[in-house]
Amino acid sequence: MVEDVNPTENSSIQEDEDISSANNPEVNIEELKLEDADVEIDFEEEFSEAAPGDEAVAGVTDDAGDAGSAALIEKVAQLQAQLEDRNGQYLRLTADFENFRKRTGREKEELEVQVQCSTISNMLEVVDNFERARAQIKPQNDGEMAVHKSYQSVYKQLVEALKRIGVSPMRAEGKEFDPNLHEAVMREPTDEHPDGTVLEELVRGYMLGERVLRHAMVKVATPLED
Numbered sequence: 001m002v003e004d005v006n007p008t009e010n011s012s013i014q015e016d017e018d019i020s021s022a023n024n025p026e027v028n029i030e031e032l033k034l035e036d037a038d039v040e041i042d043f044e045e046e047f048s049e050a051a052p053g054d055e056a057v058a059g060v061t062d063d064a065g066d067a068g069s070a071a072l073i074e075k076v077a078q079l080q081a082q083l084e085d086r087n088g089q090y091l092r093l094t095a096d097f098e099n100f101r102k103r104t105g106r107e108k109e110e111l112e113v114q115v116q117c118s119t120i121s122n123m124l125e126v127v128d129n130f131e132r133a134r135a136q137i138k139p140q141n142d143g144e145m146a147v148h149k150s151y152q153s154v155y156k157q158l159v160e161a162l163k164r165i166g167v168s169p170m171r172a173e174g175k176e177f178d179p180n181l182h183e184a185v186m187r188e189p190t191d192e193h194p195d196g197t198v199l200e201e202l203v204r205g206y207m208l209g210e211r212v213l214r215h216a217m218v219k220v221a222t223p224l225e226d
Helices: 007-023 025-037 043-050 054-136 142-164
Strands: 167-169 182-189 198-203 206-208 211-214 216-222
Touching: 054 142, 054 206, 054 211, 142 167, 182 198
Parallel strands: 182 216
Antiparallel strands: 167 206, 198 216, 206 211
16 A cells, blocks of 8 residues: 655655755765765866967967067177178278378388488588598698697597488499499599499498488599590
C-alpha cells in the first residue's frame, strides 16, 4: 500500500534541509572544496582568451620598434658622415697651416739674409779702400808709420767683425774660372797657364756662408793666337 505524500510536506522538508545547511557553514565549505578540487584551470589559456588584442598590440609595438631602429641607424650614418667630413676639413686645414708656417719661415729667413747681404755689401767697399791704401801708401817716417798702423788696426777690427758673422774672402787666383763665383773683366793670351785659368784677382770676392756675397772680378788666361 502506497502512502500518499503531501507535496506541501515535501516542500517543508526541503526548506528545513536548506536552513540546516545554511546554519552549518562547514558543510558548505567542505562541499565547495571537494567540487573545486576536481576542476583544472589553464591560466595561460584563460589569459589568452581574456586578452584577444594582445597579439595586435605586440605587432604594432614591433613595427614601431623597427621604424625607430631604422631612423636611429640613419641618424647614426648621417652623424658618421658629418664626422668624417669634419675630420677631412681639419686635416686639410692642419696641412695648409703647416705649409704656411714653413713658407713664412723660409721667406723670413730669406729676407733676413737679403738684408744682411745688402748691409755687408756696402761695408765691403770700406774694406776695399783700406786694402788699396795699404797697398799704395809707403810710410817714409815714424809719423807716417804711426798713422799707417792706426788705420790698419781699424781695418783688422773690421775684417774680424765680418768673419764673426760668416763672411769669408774668395781665393780666385790660380784657380779655374767659375762663372758662379767669378766675373771676367779682362783676358790675357798666354801659353804659361791653361785656358780659363784666373791670372789675377782685380777685386776680391766674398762669400756669406754658402751664398755668394760679391763675385770676384778677375783676369782670365786665354790661348795664344797663331
